[in-house]
Amino acid sequence: MSLLEDTKTNSISRPRYGCAIGATHTAAAIPGVIPITHCGPGCADKQYVSLAFYNGFQGGGYSGGAVPPSANISENEVVFGGDNRLRELIQASTKIMAADLFVVLTGCIPDIVGDDIPSVVSEFQQKGVPIVYAETGGFHGNNLVGHETVVRAIIDQFIGDYSGNKIKNTVNVWTEVPYQNTYWRGDLGEIKRILKGIGLKVNILFGHDSKGVTEWLDIPKAAFNLVISPWVGLGIAEHLQNKYNQPYLHIPAIPIGALETSEFLRKVSKFAGLNSKSTEEFIAKEEESYYKYVEDFSDFYSEYWWGVPARFAVVSDSIYSLSITKFLVKQLGLISVKQIITENTPEEYKEQIREEFRHIDHDVNLEVEFLEDGYLIEEALRTAAEKPAIIFGTTWDRDIAKELKGNIVEIGFPSSYEVVLSRSYVGYKGALSLIEKIFTVAISASA
Amino acid sequence: MKRINLAATAVESREQRLGTIIGWDGNADSLAEESGYARKCTGRKGKACELCEVRGPFTQGSVCSEQMVECQAGNVRDAVLIQHSPIGCAVSQTIYNSIYRNGLAMRNLPVENLKIVSTNLLEQDMVFGGIEKLKQTLDDVIERYNPKAIFIGTSCSTGIIGDDIDSVAAEYTEQHRLPVVPLHCEGFRSKHWSTGFDSTQHGILRDIVRKNPKKQEDLVNVINLWGSDVFTPMLKELNLRVNYVIDMATVEDLAQMSEAAATVGFCNTLSSYLAQGLEQNFGVPELKAPQPYGIAGTDAWLRGLAKLTHREEPAERYIKKEHARIKPLIAALKLKLKGKKGYVATGSAYSHGLIAVMRELGIEVNGSLVFHHDPIYDSEDPAQDSLAFLVDNYGDVENFSVSNRQQHQFYALLKRVNPDFILIRHNGLAPLASRLGIPAAPLGDEHIAVGYDGIVNLGNAILEILQRRKFHEDLSKHVKLPYTKWWLEQTDPYIVARNPQLIYQD
Numbered sequence: 001m002s003l004l005e006d007t008k009t010n011s012i013s014r015p016r017y018g019c020a021i022g023a024t025h026t027a028a029a030i031p032g033v034i035p036i037t038h039c040g041p042g043c044a045d046k047q048y049v050s051l052a053f054y055n056g057f058q059g060g061g062y063s064g065g066a067v068p069p070s071a072n073i074s075e076n077e078v079v080f081g082g083d084n085r086l087r088e089l090i091q092a093s094t095k096i097m098a099a100d101l102f103v104v105l106t107g108c109i110p111d112i113v114g115d116d117i118p119s120v121v122s123e124f125q126q127k128g129v130p131i132v133y134a135e136t137g138g139f140h141g142n143n144l145v146g147h148e149t150v151v152r153a154i155i156d157q158f159i160g161d162y163s164g165n166k167i168k169n170t171v172n173v174w175t176e177v178p179y180q181n182t183y184w185r186g187d188l189g190e191i192k193r194i195l196k197g198i199g200l201k202v203n204i205l206f207g208h209d210s211k212g213v214t215e216w217l218d219i220p221k222a223a224f225n226l227v228i229s230p231w232v233g234l235g236i237a238e239h240l241q242n243k244y245n246q247p248y249l250h251i252p253a254i255p256i257g258a259l260e261t262s263e264f265l266r267k268v269s270k271f272a273g274l275n276s277k278s279t280e281e282f283i284a285k286e287e288e289s290y291y292k293y294v295e296d297f298s299d300f301y302s303e304y305w306w307g308v309p310a311r312f313a314v315v316s317d318s319i320y321s322l323s324i325t326k327f328l329v330k331q332l333g334l335i336s337v338k339q340i341i342t343e344n345t346p347e348e349y350k351e352q353i354r355e356e357f358r359h360i361d362h363d364v365n366l367e368v369e370f371l372e373d374g375y376l377i378e379e380a381l382r383t384a385a386e387k388p389a390i391i392f393g394t395t396w397d398r399d400i401a402k403e404l405k406g407n408i409v410e411i412g413f414p415s416s417y418e419v420v421l422s423r424s425y426v427g428y429k430g431a432l433s434l435i436e437k438i439f440t441v442a443i444s445a446s447a
Numbered sequence: 448m449k450r451i452n453l454a455a456t457a458v459e460s461r462e463q464r465l466g467t468i469i470g471w472d473g474n475a476d477s478l479a480e481e482s483g484y485a486r487k488c489t490g491r492k493g494k495a496c497e498l499c500e501v502r503g504p505f506t507q508g509s510v511c512s513e514q515m516v517e518c519q520a521g522n523v524r525d526a527v528l529i530q531h532s533p534i535g536c537a538v539s540q541t542i543y544n545s546i547y548r549n550g551l552a553m554r555n556l557p558v559e560n561l562k563i564v565s566t567n568l569l570e571q572d573m574v575f576g577g578i579e580k581l582k583q584t585l586d587d588v589i590e591r592y593n594p595k596a597i598f599i600g601t602s603c604s605t606g607i608i609g610d611d612i613d614s615v616a617a618e619y620t621e622q623h624r625l626p627v628v629p630l631h632c633e634g635f636r637s638k639h640w641s642t643g644f645d646s647t648q649h650g651i652l653r654d655i656v657r658k659n660p661k662k663q664e665d666l667v668n669v670i671n672l673w674g675s676d677v678f679t680p681m682l683k684e685l686n687l688r689v690n691y692v693i694d695m696a697t698v699e700d701l702a703q704m705s706e707a708a709a710t711v712g713f714c715n716t717l718s719s720y721l722a723q724g725l726e727q728n729f730g731v732p733e734l735k736a737p738q739p740y741g742i743a744g745t746d747a748w749l750r751g752l753a754k755l756t757h758r759e760e761p762a763e764r765y766i767k768k769e770h771a772r773i774k775p776l777i778a779a780l781k782l783k784l785k786g787k788k789g790y791v792a793t794g795s796a797y798s799h800g801l802i803a804v805m806r807e808l809g810i811e812v813n814g815s816l817v818f819h820h821d822p823i824y825d826s827e828d829p830a831q832d833s834l835a836f837l838v839d840n841y842g843d844v845e846n847f848s849v850s851n852r853q854q855h856q857f858y859a860l861l862k863r864v865n866p867d868f869i870l871i872r873h874n875g876l877a878p879l880a881s882r883l884g885i886p887a888a889p890l891g892d893e894h895i896a897v898g899y900d901g902i903v904n905l906g907n908a909i910l911e912i913l914q915r916r917k918f919h920e921d922l923s924k925h926v927k928l929p930y931t932k933w934w935l936e937q938t939d940p941y942i943v944a945r946n947p948q949l950i951y952q953d
Contacts, residue, residue: 011584012534013564014544019535034929040603040634042511043535049874050541059878063929066854066875070508073635078607092505092943092950096855096934108533108604109635112573138535139570139604374560375591395544399560416545 002369004376014374014396016317016342016413017180020136021107022047022143023150028064029178030154030205031212032100035063036093038086038117039107041072043138051143054395055413056182056420064179069093073109082115090124090131100213101158103150104133111137125157130213132157144317144343147177148235154216155239162220162244169272170201170222172240174233175254176319178206182415186424187254191228194427197282198265199274220244226268228254230318230356231349252356254319256327257431258290290428297435309389309407309442311335315377315397316412317343318353321368324392324411327431330361337386339368340377342412390442407441451652451724451825456613457631458649458720460642465719465821469638470501471849472941475815478847479835482822498822503944509851510873511634513600515643518543520598520630520650521563522550522673522694523701527594530565531581531612532602537565546891550673550695553892564588568604577610585619585627595698596626596655598647606633620654626698628654639819639851641716641794647693648721651701656729660705666690667752668710668725670718674894681898684765685749685758692721705729709755711748713739713897715796715824715833723825735830740800741807742770743840745898751830769899780906781809787913790866791815792857792876793890796824799833801870801905804896806841808906814846814864816857818873848940854879855930859940861885868912884923886915 021043027035037044048065052058060067069089071077077085086104093102104121121133134153136146151174173191176184185207192204203215203222225240225248227233237248249271255264262283269279301308312334314321318341328334339357350370357366371377378400381391390407391397395416401408410418411425424430425437452459461467466483481498513536521528521543530537540563547561564587566580581599588597597619599612612629619627628650632643668690669678678689690700690707704710710725711734712718722733736751737744746766753762788811791798795817805812824831837844846863850856852875861869861883869887871877877887888908890896896905928935943949 009583009587010567010580011564011587012537012567013540013562014560015534015537015540015565017534018538019533021535022538037508040511041509041638041640042514042539042634044508045510045875046514046535046539048508050538053874054542054545062927065878066507066852067929068508070506072506072509072638073603074638075635078603078635088504088947088950089506092503095950095952096505096931096943098929098931108535108573108602109607112604112607138533139568139573142534375564375587395541396560414541414544416541 004371004380005369008371008373008376012373016372016394016396017344018047018051018143019138020140020143020146020149021105021138022051022180023134023136023146024068024105025051025064025143025179026147026150026177027103027105028061028068029207030216031062031210033063033213034093034097034099034102035068036090036102036104037068037070037107038082038089038104038110038115039071039073040109041070043107044068044070047143050414051179054416055179056415056418058179058182058185058420063099069097078109078113081113082110083120086115086117086120087123090120094129100130101154102129102131103153104131105136105150106133108137108139111135111140130158142344143180144177144232147232151236152239155219155243159217159219164221166223166246167201167221168223169199169274170203171195171272172203172205172219172222172225173228174225174236175228177232180317180413181320182411182413182418182420183423183425186422187426187430189422190424190427190430191254194261194265194286195268197286198269198279200268200272220246222246224248224272227251230322230353231346232319252322253326254323254426256323256426256434257331258287258428259331260326261427262287286428290432293432300439304443306443306446308439311337311386311388312390312392313338313340313381313384313388315340315342315381315391315393317341318345320412322353322356323426325357325366326360327434329364336364336366337388338381338384339366340380341368341370342372342377344372345370390438407445409438409441451720451727453649453653453724453728456629456653458642458645460637461639461645461821462637464825465823466498467639467641467819467821468498468500468849469819469851470941470944471498471820472501473847475834475844475847476838478820479832479838482820482832482834498820501941501944503941504947504950505855505943507853507855510640512632512637512640512643512646513602513634514539515640516598516600516630516632516647517563518546519644519647519693520600521561522547523596524695524697525594526596526598526698527588527592528563528598528600529581529584529588530563530600530602531577531605531610532565533568533604534565536602537563546673547695553673553675554695556695562592562594573604573608576608577605578615581610581612581615585615589623594625596628598628598630598650600630600632603633603635606636626654641819644717645720648724651693652721652724652728655698655701656705656725657702658705660729662708663703663706664708664756666703666707667756668692668704668707668731670710670712670721672717672893674713675892677894677897677900685753685756685761687756687758705731707731709734709752711752713893714794714800715831716794716821719821719824719826733826735826735828737830737836738796738800738833739897741803741841741902742899744800744803744836773899773902776903777808777906780903783910784808784810784906787811787868787909788813788864788866789909790861790864790869792869793817793872795819795821796833797872797893799837801896802844803837803841804902804905807902810909812844814860814866815844816848816850816860816876818851820849850940852876855934856940858928858930858935859937862938867916868909881919882923882926882928884916884920886912886919888912
C-alpha cells in the first residue's frame with residue numbers, strides 16, 4: 001500500500017464515477033430499453049449531464065438524457081412512501097413511452113424509506129409489461145456496481161430460465177461500462193468487428209452494434225461469456241455460469257495494438273475451439289494493414305526534431321489503465337512514471353490488478369496506487385519521482401498537467417474537453433487513433 | 448417583522464414564499480393577470496394568488512435544489528463547498544467544473560478546478576448517521592485548502608436521516624474563526640430547483656455578508672452567473688463599479704455586498720431573494736425596474752439605477768448615445784431576420800427578457816416554455832413584474848407554458864408553434880428540437896442579450912444558428928422518437944395532466 005493510500009479519508013473531491021443510479025446509462029445503452037428512475041428530482045439529471053454530456057458529449061441517444069420518466073420524489077413520498085407514485089408513473093410510462101423493456105432504478109430516497117419496489121413492479125410483470133427493477137440508491141455503491149446490478153436484474157427478471165441448447169461459436173461480451181468509459185461506443189464496435197473476424201457470432205449487448213432486447217434474450221443460448229476487464233463483469237459471468245451453465249473466459253485487459261490484439265484473438269479462438277487457420281488468416285490480414293500505417297508513422301516517431309514525450313502517467317479506472325499502459329509500454333516503448341487506479345476497486349480484485357501491472361512486460365514492472373479522491377491523486381502526481389510529460393487522465397487532471405508542464409490526454413470520466421462519436425482506442429484500428437491523438441496533443445502544444 | 452427572515456438556517460421554499468408553480472398552459476397575458484401583482488388581481492399583497500397548477504401522473508427527470516447550491520456556493524473562488532451526501536450527488540461536480548472553468552476563462556480569471564468535496568456516505572451511514580464523516584471532511588478541507596469560507600450542502604439522504612449539520616457548522620465556525628455555512632437544499636423539499644438559489648443566498652446573507660458595512664457609494668452588486676463582463680462598461684458610463692456575485696466571486700466580494708449603493712440582476716428568478724435580503728437586512732436598495740432587455744427595458748433599468756445612485760445626467764447622455772448607435776444596427780438585423788419565428792425555452796424571468804429582445808428584432812414569438820413561474824418576486828413590487836412588462840410593452844405571447852423540463856410536453860408545444868429556431872439555456876430540451884429539425888441557440892453566456900448591445904448580439908447569434916437548420920432537418924429524417932404513436936398524435940401537451948384517467952385506457 002502506498003503512503004497516500006494510507007492517508008485516505010471518506011472525503012472525495014473531483015469524483016471519477018457516478019453512483020449506482022448512474023446505471024440508468026447501462027439501461028439506456030441497450031437499444032429500445034427505457035429507464036424509469038424512482039428518485040429525487042435531480043438524481044437522473046446529475047448523472048446524465050455528467051456521465052453522458054460533459055464526458056465526451058456522448059449524447060443521451062434514444063432513451064437517455066432528459067427522456068427517462070422519473071418520479072421526482074417530493075416531501076409527500078418521503079413521509080408517506082412512494083409506492084403509489086411509482087405505480088402511477090409506470091402506468092403512465094407504458095402509455096407514453098415506446099420501450100421494448102423498462103428498467104426501474106431506485107435512488108437513495110426509496111431505498112431509505114423502504115418503498116416496496118418488487119411488489120409494485122411485479123404487478124406490471126404479471127400483466128405482461130416488460131419491466132424489471134434494480135436497487136441502485138447511491139449509498140450502495142458507484143455506477144460500476146450499479147452496472148452489474150442492472151444487468152443481473154435484466155437476466156433474472158426478464159430473460160429468466162433457459163435449459164435449451166447452446167449455439168456454437170456464439171459469445172456474450174462483457175467489457176467497458178457504457179458512458180462511464182468515454183469511448184465505449186467505438187470500442188464495442190471494434191471488439192465486435194475483430195471477434196466476428198475470427199468467426200464468432202457476437203452478442204455485444206450495448207450500443208449501436210447491439211440488436212437490443214432480442215439479443216439479450218439470446219444470452220442464455222451463447223456458448224460462452226467473454227469478460228474483457230480486470231473485474232467489472234466477472235460477477236455477471238459467474239452468475240451466468242451458475243444460471244445457464246455457461247463457461248467464461250476472463251481476459252483482464254482490452255487489447256490495444258497488433259501485438260496485444262493478435263494474442264487476444266488467439267486466446268479467444270482457442271477457448272472457443274475455432275478453426276485456428278481462419279483465425280490466423282484474419283490476424284494476418286489485420287496486421288498487414290496495421291503495420292503499413294505504423295510504418296508510415298515511424299518516420300515521425302524516429303526523427304521528429306523536437307522530440308515526443310517519453311514519460312507518462314495514467315489516472316483512470318482499471319479497465320483503461322491496464323489496457324493503455326500495456327500498449328504504451330510494450331508497443332510504443334514509453335516509460336510509465338505513475339499509475340493511479342480510480343474506480344474504487346473492490347478489495348478482492350486489487351491484488352490481481354497489482355500483479356497484472358507487476359508483469360506488464362518482461363523488462364518492466366509497475367506499482368499501482370488505488371486512489372479515488374482528486375486531492376490525493378493530484379498529490380501523487382505532484383510527488384512522483386519523475387515528472388510525467390503526458391498524463392492520460394480526465395478533465396480533473398488538466399490543472400496538474402499544466403503545473404507539471406506536461407500534456408493531457410483525456411481518456412476517462414470526466415472528459416469534458418473531448419468530443420467523442422465513434423472514435424475507439426482499442427483493437428487494431430483504435431490503436432492507430434490513439435497514436436494519432438497522443439502525438440497530435442503533444443506536438444500541437446509544442447509551439 | 449421582516450419578510451426575509453434570516454433567523455432560521457433553512458430558507459423558505461419558493462412555493463411557500465412566492466406561490467411558485469411548475470405546470471401551467473395558456474397565454475402570457477392571462478398568466479400575468481392571474482399572478483399576484485396589483486395588475487388586476489384584487490390588490491392582494493403578500494403571498495401570491497393561488498394559480499391553477501396543471502400537474503399529472505407522468506413526469507420526466509427534473510433538476511434539484513442541491514444542483515443550484517453546487518453551481519453557486521461551489522463556484523466561489525476561495526471557498527469550499529462540502530456536499531454532505533452519497534457520492535452520486537457529487538457526480539455533477541463534472542458539469543459545474545466545466546462551466547466554472549469556461550466562465551473563468553471568459554472573465555479573464557485564472558482557470559482552475561472548482562473546490563467541492565463530498566463526504567461520500569455509505570450504507571452504514573444511513574443507519575448510524577454521517578456526522579463523524581462530515582467532521583472528517585471539514586478537517587480535510589481546512590487542512591488542504593485553507594478556505595476563506597466553507598459551505599455545507601445537505602442532500603436528500605442526510606435530510607431524511609436527520610443529520611444535524613447546523614450544530615457542526617456552529618462548532619467549526621467557533622473553533623476555526625471562519626464562516627462555516629449550512630445550506631439546506633434537499634431535493635425533495637421543493638418542487639422547483641430555483642429554491643437552491645435561495646438556499647445559497649440565504650446562507651451567504653446570514654453568515655458572510657459584513658454586518659458593519661462601510662458604504663462604497665459607487666459599488667453596485669450585480670447578481671449573475673458566469674456571463675461575460677457586459678456590466679462593467681455599462682456601469683462605467685454612470686461612474687459605477689461592478690461587484691459580481693455569486694459565481695466566481697471571492698468571499699470578500701460576497702462580504703462587501705452590504706457596502707454597495709444598490710443591487711441589480713439580469714434575471715429576477717436568480718436575484719429575487721438575495722437582492723431583497725440585502726435591502727431588508729442591510730439597507731442596500733434593490734433596483735425595482737424592468738429587466739435590462741430590449742430598448743424599453745434597458746432604458747428603464749438604467750434610469751432606475753441612475754435614480755438610486757443619483758447619476759441621472761450621465762445616464763441620460765448614455766441612453767441617448769446608445770439609441771443613436773444601436774438604431775441602424777437593429778434596422779440591419781431586422782432585415783435579415785424578417786419573417787423568422789422563434790421560441791424561448793428557458794428559466795422564468797429570463798424568458799420574459801429574451802422575448803422582448805426578439806420582438807425588438809422583429810422576430811415573431813408566439814410561444815415560450817418556462818421551467819417554473821413565480822407569480823410574484825420577493826420585493827412584491829409591481830415594477831419587477833417582468834411578465835406584465837413584457838405583455839404591456841411587446842404584446843401577448845399566445846402559447847405560454849410552464850413545464851418543468853418535461854420533454855414529452857415540449858414535443859406537442861413545438862408542434863403547436865413550429866418555430867424556425869429556439870433559444871434555450873438548460874439542457875434536456877434542445878436535443879428533442881434537434882430531432883424535429885429545429886436548431887437551438889444555447890445561451891451559455893447568459894449576458895448575451897443584456898442591454899443595448901444585447902439586442903445586436905442576440906440577433907447575430909440567431910443568424911448563426913438559423914443556418915444550422917440544414918443539419919437538424921437532415922437528422923430529423925433519420926431518427927425515431929422514444930414516444931408512443933398515441934402520445935405523438937396528441938395535440939394537447941397537458942392532456943394526461945388534465946385527464947389522468949387516460950393512462951389506464953388501452
